[in-house]
Amino acid sequence: MFAFLSSQPVQTALIVGSCAALVSALIGVFTVLRGNAFAGHALADVSSAGGAASFLWGISPLLGFLGMAWIAAFGMEFLGVRKARERDLATGIVLGAGLGLSALFLYLDVTTTSTTGAAVSVMFGSLFAISQGLIWPAILAVLAVFLLVGLFYRPLILTAVDPDLATLRGVSPRWMGLLQLLVLGLAVAVCALAIGAVLATALLIGPAGAAIRLSRRPAQAIFWAMMIALTAVWSGIWMAYESYYWFSGNAWPVSFFVVVLIFLFYLLAMFGSSWQHKYRRRGITSLRRLQEP
Amino acid sequence: MTNQSPILAVADLSVDLGGRSILRDVSFDLYPGQLCALIGENGAGKTTLLRTLLGLITQRAGTVLIGAAPAREHRELVGYVPQKINFDPDLPLRTRDLVRLGLDGQRLGLPFFNGRTRHVVDQALQAVGAEDFADQRVGELSGGQQQRAVIAHALVRKPRLLILDEPLANLDFGSANALVDLLGRLIVQQQMTVLVTAHDMNPLIPVMDRLVYLVDGRAATGTVAEVVQAEVLSKLYGYPVSVLHHGGRILVLPDAPENADVANMNRCAGHGV
Numbered sequence: 001m002f003a004f005l006s007s008q009p010v011q012t013a014l015i016v017g018s019c020a021a022l023v024s025a026l027i028g029v030f031t032v033l034r035g036n037a038f039a040g041h042a043l044a045d046v047s048s049a050g051g052a053a054s055f056l057w058g059i060s061p062l063l064g065f066l067g068m069a070w071i072a073a074f075g076m077e078f079l080g081v082r083k084a085r086e087r088d089l090a091t092g093i094v095l096g097a098g099l100g101l102s103a104l105f106l107y108l109d110v111t112t113t114s115t116t117g118a119a120v121s122v123m124f125g126s127l128f129a130i131s132q133g134l135i136w137p138a139i140l141a142v143l144a145v146f147l148l149v150g151l152f153y154r155p156l157i158l159t160a161v162d163p164d165l166a167t168l169r170g171v172s173p174r175w176m177g178l179l180q181l182l183v184l185g186l187a188v189a190v191c192a193l194a195i196g197a198v199l200a201t202a203l204l205i206g207p208a209g210a211a212i213r214l215s216r217r218p219a220q221a222i223f224w225a226m227m228i229a230l231t232a233v234w235s236g237i238w239m240a241y242e243s244y245y246w247f248s249g250n251a252w253p254v255s256f257f258v259v260v261l262i263f264l265f266y267l268l269a270m271f272g273s274s275w276q277h278k279y280r281r282r283g284i285t286s287l288r289r290l291q292e293p
Numbered sequence: 294m295t296n297q298s299p300i301l302a303v304a305d306l307s308v309d310l311g312g313r314s315i316l317r318d319v320s321f322d323l324y325p326g327q328l329c330a331l332i333g334e335n336g337a338g339k340t341t342l343l344r345t346l347l348g349l350i351t352q353r354a355g356t357v358l359i360g361a362a363p364a365r366e367h368r369e370l371v372g373y374v375p376q377k378i379n380f381d382p383d384l385p386l387r388t389r390d391l392v393r394l395g396l397d398g399q400r401l402g403l404p405f406f407n408g409r410t411r412h413v414v415d416q417a418l419q420a421v422g423a424e425d426f427a428d429q430r431v432g433e434l435s436g437g438q439q440q441r442a443v444i445a446h447a448l449v450r451k452p453r454l455l456i457l458d459e460p461l462a463n464l465d466f467g468s469a470n471a472l473v474d475l476l477g478r479l480i481v482q483q484q485m486t487v488l489v490t491a492h493d494m495n496p497l498i499p500v501m502d503r504l505v506y507l508v509d510g511r512a513a514t515g516t517v518a519e520v521v522q523a524e525v526l527s528k529l530y531g532y533p534v535s536v537l538h539h540g541g542r543i544l545v546l547p548d549a550p551e552n553a554d555v556a557n558m559n560r561c562a563g564h565g566v
Contacts, residue, residue, distance in 0.1 A: 033384065051332040151401050158398035161386065162378050165446070168347060168368060169399040216430050273383075 004241045012135060013254065017148035017233040019201060020194035023145050027187040029206030029218065030149070030180060034158040037209075039076060039181070041201040042091045046072040046098025046187045048197030051122035052105030057115060061122075062137050065192040069185035072098055077178055103143075125196030126239065127254040134193065141186050148183050156180060157218055175229040176239040194233075195255040203229060206262035210269035230263040298361055299456050300325050300370075300486045301346070306355035308338075308345050308410070308504035314510060315341045318355070321514040322503050323488060327452070329397035330482055330489040330497045333507030339490040340376070342507070343458055346488075347373055359454065372447030376458040380439060384434040387443045389427045392417050421475060421484060422520050437468030448483070455479065457489045461496055476500055494521075495542050521545070 006012050031040045050068025054061040070095050102122075109118040121129065149156065155171040156179070163173035191200035198257035211224035236258035244251040301323040308316040316338045323329050333339050344350045346357055348365040359367040372395075380386075392414045393404065418427050421441040428433055431442055440460060447455060457476075461469045477500040479485045491497060494504065494517075504520045506513045508529045513520045520526070521543055527533045533548040 029385075040456050076559070093382070150403055153403050154394065154398050154400055157386075159392065161380075161384075161391065162375065164349075164375050165373075165378075165394075168371075168373050169348065169395070170368070171399050211368045212385050216387050217390060218385055221385040 004238065007241075008132075009128045009130075010130050010237065012130050013237050014016070014024060014234065016130050016136050016138050017127055017194050017258075018230060019142045020191045021143045021182050021207075021229035021233040022031060022226055023187040024191050024200070024203040024205050025211070025229040026149055026222055026277050027145065027180075027184050028096075028204045028206075028229075029212065029221050029225050030156055030160060032042070032205060032208045032212055033157070033218075034180065036180070036184075037201075037205050038088060039091050040184055040188070040204050042076070042095040043069045043100075043181070043184055044192060044197050044200035044204065045186050046097055046102070047185075047192050049098050049102035049105055050104050051197055052109055052118065053116045055109045055122070056105055060134065060137065062134055062193050063227065063267035064184060065140070065197065068098065068101075069188045070182065073178075073181035073185050073233055076119065076271070077181060086128055088177060113163075118164075121196070122192075123196050123198045124253065125194055125199060125255045127194055128240070138190050138193065141190050145183050145186050148179065152176070152179060181206075195201075195258055199255050199259055202259045202262050203233075206259075210262075210266045213273035215271045228265045232258050232265060235261055275288050297324055299323055299358075299487070300360060302356070302361075304356050304358075306342075306357060307346065308341055308350060309353045310350070311563070312339065316345070316352075316510045319507075319510075319512045320355075321512065323397060323454070323486055323503065324490050325478055325486050327502040328476060328487045328489065328497075328500050329486060329503040330494055330501045331505045331507065332492070332494045333490075334492060337507040338510045339507055340458060343373075343456055343488075343490060346456065347371060367376060369450065370453045372450065372452035372455045374440070374443050374447050374455070374457040374460060376460075377463060378439070380432040380434075380445060382430070384430060384432045385458045387428050388423055388431055388434070388438075388445070388477070389414055389418065389429050391442055392423075392449050393444045395449040414449060417445040420443045420448055420479065424557070435468075436463050437465075437471065440464070440468075444475070448479070448485075451483070452485075454486045454488065456488070459490050459492070461491050461493070473497060473500055498541070508538065517543075528562040533541075 002258060031037060047065040047069040050064035050066070051061050053068070075094045076090050079093065106119045106122065106266040117126070120126070123157050155166065158169060158171055159166040159173045159176040164184025166173050166176065187204065188200055191203050207228040208221070210228055211221045214219035214224055237280055239257040240251055240254040297321040303322070304320050306316055306319040307314070319327070319342065331339050332343065341350060345352055346364060346369060355437060357364040360370050393410065396410065396413060396555065397404065403450050416422050423438070423441045423445055426438055431439060436440060460472055464472065473496055476487050476489065494501070498517065501517065503517065504517050506520050506526065506529065510530060513525050513529050521536055523534060523536050526536065526545060535546050535548055537544040537546060
């Protein structure tokens with residue numbers, strides 16, 4: 001069962017996949033807390049244009065994804081994000097424009113370069129085909145995200161809880177929003193590299209969404225999101241590797257297994273949390289009964 | 294009490310928003326240990342006045358002094374409880390965490406465990422009677438409990454002035470009475486000064502020292518006996534109103550239709566002030 005660990009592409013996949021899992025779990029919790037899931041999804045989708053452009057210009061795909069995600073983040077912030085409805089509108093408009101660019105670059109990839117499968121690997125990822133040279137940049141991106149979130153941990157949470165309360169404590173919701181989008185861009189770039197731009201949302205929102213239902217503290221939510229994401233990514237890599245034998249020589253993509261596992265985890269968390277609620281309420285009443293004389 | 298300097302001094306305050314005049318020449322002082330009620334209908338300018346006091350809006354004219362300094366410089370003297378925060382039931386944040394954010398939510402770095410911090414948070418939880426749900430998620434609490442949690446968040450830094458925006462709206466009678474008791478207790482036990490807005494003054498009458506009565510951006514200020522009089526309020530509304538007293542409760546009503554024009558009647562109808 002562990003023979004697959006000796007394969008070099010599997011090792012690279014495990015490292016880059018773990019980076020994506022950790023960073024997306026961390027940022028995912030803040031994204032879900034702030035009700036920003038749509039913006040996260042949009043940044044991931046738009047980053048596909050950068051991934052496609054990187055094939056065209058021969059630059060690192062990580063830089064491509066990151067550059068486009070940051071441009072989109074500034075675009076959304078610039079187009080206006082005051083009210084929730086405007087925020088959705090600005091996000092949608094940037095998303096549309098970004099995907100248009102993506103369509104153009106993917107078309108040019110196919111017609112002007114000898115790259116094959118660019119569209120699939122940009123949109124849906126090919127974790128086993130990632131070059132070893134991307135390991136260190138991915139790790140650096142993760143460290144940057146951990147450092148920034150660690151530094152601004154409390155102001156970010158306070159802003160997510162209520163922007164007015166944040167303002168009164170001297171925290172600018174505007175700057176925190178921009179910081180969050182920039183860090184989200186970094187996370188999205190690593191995720192897009194690992195499981196593809198379109199599927200990055202699953203890794204970003206799924207584990208965080210599941211963990212939030214099971215936690216009572218932000219730190220606890222982040223911990224469980226990381227555990228769920230790592231489990232999904234590692235199991236996904238193992239299953240994709242093994243699926244070569246299951247389907248007589250036709251291995252299924254890693255991204256598929258990762259996304260399916262995340263979905264299952266989310267369903268489990270949903271049932272788990274409703275069970276937990278019932279149990280807790282019953283627990284409290286029985287405790288009261290004990291205390292009554 | 295008047296030999297002390299006021300904790301809050303508002304003088305000739307005028308505020309415009311989007312080219313529209315919202316507040317005109319509002320003046321009042323608030324001394325330490327007082328509870329002041331800011332009464333007015335929806336749209337009278339209560340929230341605008343609060344946001345100006347907090348330095349979130351800049352005035353066109355007039356001054357706001359908190360502890361004898363401009364409002365923006367003395368934000369740490371003020372605790373603020375906004376009208377309604379929609380906490381998601383799934384928000385992974387305990388009451389205790391929310392209160393701690395009031396203490397050090399602006400700090401950089403991770404919130405490591407700290408015995409002194411925990412003690413200060415416990416004190417704030419105790420002051421509002423929130424010990425029982427300190428470890429529950431904020432989103433799972435009832436409306437009244439959430440309000441206590443937010444008050445503890447505002448209290449934890451030991452401000453001298455506590456400002457609450459419509460704390461009695463959305464509360465049932467029982468929770469509303471409990472909250473009024475709590476405000477009275479805070480003034481005595483924590484030497485707090487409280488400014489609270491409401492559209493109905495009645496629940497606050499037992500604890501209120503002063504009253505700022507806002508109509509269309511203009512204010513009458515003083516004690517209940519000074520302000521809630523037919524002559525004072527008729528002048529403020531711009532049409533004749535009557536003040537009815539019944540069992541310690543007060544009702545302000547416009548006079549019969551032949552004395553007042555119908556448009557004004559409709560504006561005033563349905564507000565129990």
